[in-house]
Amino acid sequence: MSGVQTIAVIGAGIMGRGIAHAAALGGYRTILEDLLPGALRKAETEIRANLDKAVELGKVTAPDADSALKRLEFAGSVEEAAREADLVIEAVPEEMESKIEIFTLLDKICRPTTMLASNTSSLSVTEIASVTYRANKCVGMHFFNPVHKMKLLEVVRALETDDGTLATAVEVGKRMGKEVVVIKESPGFITSRLNAMIGNEAFYMLQEGIASAADIDKALKLGLNHPMGPFELVDLVGLDTRLNILEYLHKSLGDKYRPAPLLVQYVKAGRLGRKSGRGVYEYPEAAQTSSKANP
Numbered sequence: 032m033s034g035v036q037t038i039a040v041i042g043a044g045i046m047g048r049g050i051a052h053a054a055a056l057g058g059y060r061t062i063l064e065d066l067l068p069g070a071l072r073k074a075e076t077e078i079r080a081n082l083d084k085a086v087e088l089g090k091v092t093a094p095d096a097d098s099a100l101k102r103l104e105f106a107g108s109v110e111e112a113a114r115e116a117d118l119v120i121e122a123v124p125e126e127m128e129s130k131i132e133i134f135t136l137l138d139k140i141c142r143p144t145t146m147l148a149s150n151t152s153s154l155s156v157t158e159i160a161s162v163t164y165r166a167n168k169c170v171g172m173h174f175f176n177p178v179h180k181m182k183l184l185e186v187v188r189a190l191e192t193d194d195g196t197l198a199t200a201v202e203v204g205k206r207m208g209k210e211v212v213v214i215k216e217s218p219g220f221i222t223s224r225l226n227a228m229i230g231n232e233a234f235y236m237l238q239e240g241i242a243s244a245a246d247i248d249k250a251l252k253l254g255l256n257h258p259m260g261p262f263e264l265v266d267l268v269g270l271d272t273r274l275n276i277l278e279y280l281h282k283s284l285g286d287k288y289r290p291a292p293l294l295v296q297y298v299k300a301g302r303l304g305r306k307s308g309r310g311v312y313e314y315p316e317a318a319q320t321s322s323k324a325n326p
């Protein structure tokens with residue numbers, strides 16, 4: 032047994048709130064934190080709604096959903112969230128500077144035994160861990176969106192990750208209801224690297240006028256049996272998040288990952304996907320409810 036009882040989740044955006052949902056349902060005392068109080072309120076509303084839906088569909092019992100909500104706490108600062116945690120999972124935006132800032136702070140305030148995980152989709156966990164005095168206790172835990180529904184967890188072994196930390200991350204993932212694959216660190220891991228390639232190619236096709244976005248999505252769903260088209264998926268993931276991943280892959284793996292100019296332009300225009308009400312497609316309802324928490 033790993034001894035993990037309390038998990039802190041830093042960042043309550045698309046991923047952080049899903050990770051908190053799965054952690055609380057997995058039996059962990061879970062403390063969710065975000066810079067923006069609006070993001071925490073939105074996270075609480077969404078977690079409640081998703082648990083209600085799961086009960087309605089018979090996937091979770093009502094007592095289990097109630098207990099999960101009782102295990103869920105919200106904190107207004109990283110210090111408050113992380114000081115009692117056995118494991119901290121960071122889910123702030125996909126920018127190396129932000130991750131480094133959080134890990135530097137966590138290393139100062141957490142107990143020496145606390146493990147630090149990043150939900151990064153592509154960045155080097157070795158580089159993030161290098162700013163701490165506990166690189167052996169740092170690991171990648173790459174969840175998928177929406178976390179409460181998606182089965183996979185990629186556990187990423189960074190250069191200094193020790194066996195105990197790796198085993199604990201796998202065990203926690205399983206308790207959160209996930210199927211776990213363990214991989215050696217490499218830019219984009221398995222899934223983000225393949226997904227970024229497909230999604231980028233789709234933007235090149237759209238920009239070249241080869242077909243409409245709807246037809247490109249239809250072709251991948253009906254011809255290649257993908258459950259979602261690349262544009263439906265990037266609207267869910269966030270175009271800004273995808274662009275950050277591609278820029279990193281481009282820098283680390285070479286020219287075949289150069290972001291399509293149309294994707295760059297959409298991000299500049301603020302077309303970030305569902306969270307901003309408009310990405311490749313339009314989401315009028317989300318536009319009305321979106322706050323600064325999810326720009």
Ligand SMILES: NC(=O)c1ccc[n+]([C@@H]2O[C@H](COP(=O)([O-])OP(=O)(O)OC[C@H]3O[C@@H](n4cnc5c(N)ncnc54)[C@H](O)[C@@H]3O)[C@@H](O)[C@H]2O)c1
Nearest residue numbers: 042043044045046065066070122123124125151152176268
């Ligand atoms: N969106 C996806 O589909 C997806 C899938 C897998 C992994 N990821 C990864 O998860 C991470 C988060 O992505 P997301 O889509 O949830 O982003 P998001 O923009 O939806 O949420 C990020 C949240 O972090 C908060 N934040 C920013 N700086 C902070 C700080 N210093 N302290 C506390 N909170 C802070 C923001 O207010 C925001 O609520 C990224 O590393 C991303 O690559 C995303």
